[in-house]
Amino acid sequence: MAALEKLSMHIDGDAAAPASGDYFESFNPYTGKPWALVPRGGAADVDRAVAAAKRAFEGGDWPALNATGRGHLLRRLGDLVAENADRLAEIEVRDNGKLIAEMGLQLRYAPQWYHYFGGLADKVEGAVLPIDKADTFTYTLNEPLGVCAMIIPWNSPLLLLAWKLAPALAAGNTVVVKPSEFTSASALAFADLVAEAGFPKGVVNVVTGFGAEAGEKLVAHPDVARIAFTGGTASGTRVYQNAAAGLKKVSLELGGKSPNIVFADCHMENAVKGAISGIFAATGQTCIAGSRLLVQESIHNEFVDRLVAFAKTAKMGDPMSPDTQVGPVTTQPQYEKILGYLDVARADGAECVLGGAKAERPECGDGWFVEPTVYTGVDNKMRIAQEEVFGPVLSVIPFRDDDEAVAIANDIVYGLAAGVWTTDISRAIEIPKRIRAGTVWVNTYRAVSYVAPFGGYKRSGLGRESGQQAIRDWMQTKTVWISTATETPNPFVMR
Ligand code: NAD
Secondary structure, eight states, X not given: OOOOEEOOEEETTEEEOOTTOOEEEEEETTTTEEEEEEXXXXXXXXXXXXXXXHHHXXXXXXXXXXXXXXXXXXXXXXXXXXXXXXXXXXXXXXXXXXXXXXXXXXXXXXXXXXXXXXXXXXXXXXXXXXXXXXXXXXXXXXXXXXXXXXXXXXXXXXXXXXXXXXXHHHTTOEEEEEOOTTSOHHHHHHHHHHHHHTOOTTSEEEOOOOIIIIIHHHHHOTTEEEEEEESOHHHHHHHHHHHHHTTOEEXXXXXXXXXXXXXXXXXXXXXXXXXXXXXXXXXXXXXTOOOEEEEEGGGHHHHHHXXXXXXXXXXXXXXXXXXXXXXXXXXXXXXXXXXXXXXXXXXXXXXXXXXXXXXXXGGGTTSOOBOOEEEESOOTTSHHHHSOOOSSXXXXXXXXXXXXXXXXXXXXXXXSEEEEEOSOHHHHHHHHHHOOSSEEEESOOSOOOTTSOBOOEETTEESOBSSGGGGGGGEEEEEEEEEOOSSOOOTTSOO
């Protein structure tokens, strides 16, 4: 067997080996075999990276650069990501098993975040306040926070990093990134492009390792001012608790169990595609998966028949092949978790009308594949309807009318996204108002953009990424008071 590629962390502008000397294997989900060795970063590596980021924040070329200069570097970085999109997409596919068609699209789109926030960098204005006190000139400055930590998951590593990194750098912060232990390679390749774009050393550092080791140390580090986390709700809760001890600013993009609601007046062919895109795209491994399909009773059977017929045509196999539609599950623990949920659905009494097992097709080789799975007869109280499976497993829940659809949609701890399929204009406007979720798509699904705020209601998270206001989340406001009075009044009373 060929020797595994040994990866290096990226600290203070240089390739870095872990202080412990320990490495762990990264697996290709399609072959089920290791392909790289990832540095097992720990406390000492986090300390080095945070110290480098702190030095870069406090002095040298980065703080000397004005906002226009930062914007220029960000746009250059966006260009480099675009030029390297195919190479970066291939690295992601090898590590997370998502389709080359999807990762290629993501990597060609991710540059937009660097261009957009690069453009915004010098458009954040302070204000001269119409202050109510005589002889006083008062204004605000928007300043960066300092060293920011970014913890990202395995499902869309570089896209989700762009959502955080672009506004953070535009605002003038420095950064330590901790990618998922399952997909570290792409962030390391990306770090080389950051250097090539001309960012001063120490502005962006990447430490690899496990959540419980490198991740926790980074969150708890006293010199880290802000944490941006995307991942599961349980890990996010722990990050929030650990960050609380240091009173750190936190944003959390967490899990979901999104309702995709199909009304009887929908355009059925489009709605079937919307349901497919909600659950089988990315093998269901997206936070915004429309994993609860709510279908109005009068069209329920016809809709399910059409959905199952369509899903049966989905081509499974090698994610590097451009015509594959359903790839493997990214990690072995995730694969086992999904198979466990198939038992849960069975025990819940749901009726399996498609799949319901691991995929043992020849084209799936030794990879971690699960058959596209559809359950009907699901009650929203069942575990299969309430818990995030993060795989190609759909629960179909019937409803009678608008009120019942909204009640079922909202009867969940999550609130990340929702879909609504209708040709009725008042429904298209009224139903989104009643849904407790950060994003509602009407007659479409899985659309995201750098201009559109994204984030969760309820236990799907805190804060919003993307859109103009996102840059403010990476800044703090300072108010400056200048007295123009020639005499200081009574010092024993408030001004
Ligand atoms: P995860 O929570 O296991 O891990 C995410 C990241 O957090 C990894 O880098 C991991 O090492 C790190 N981590 C884990 N525990 C930590 C801790 N205690 N302290 C610090 N860091 C820690 O999630 P995952 O399995 O990689 O990703 C899947 C989850 O992410 C799903 O629940 C999905 O819904 C969610 N997700 C959410 C969004 C969103 O934008 N809302 C997007 C993608 C994925």
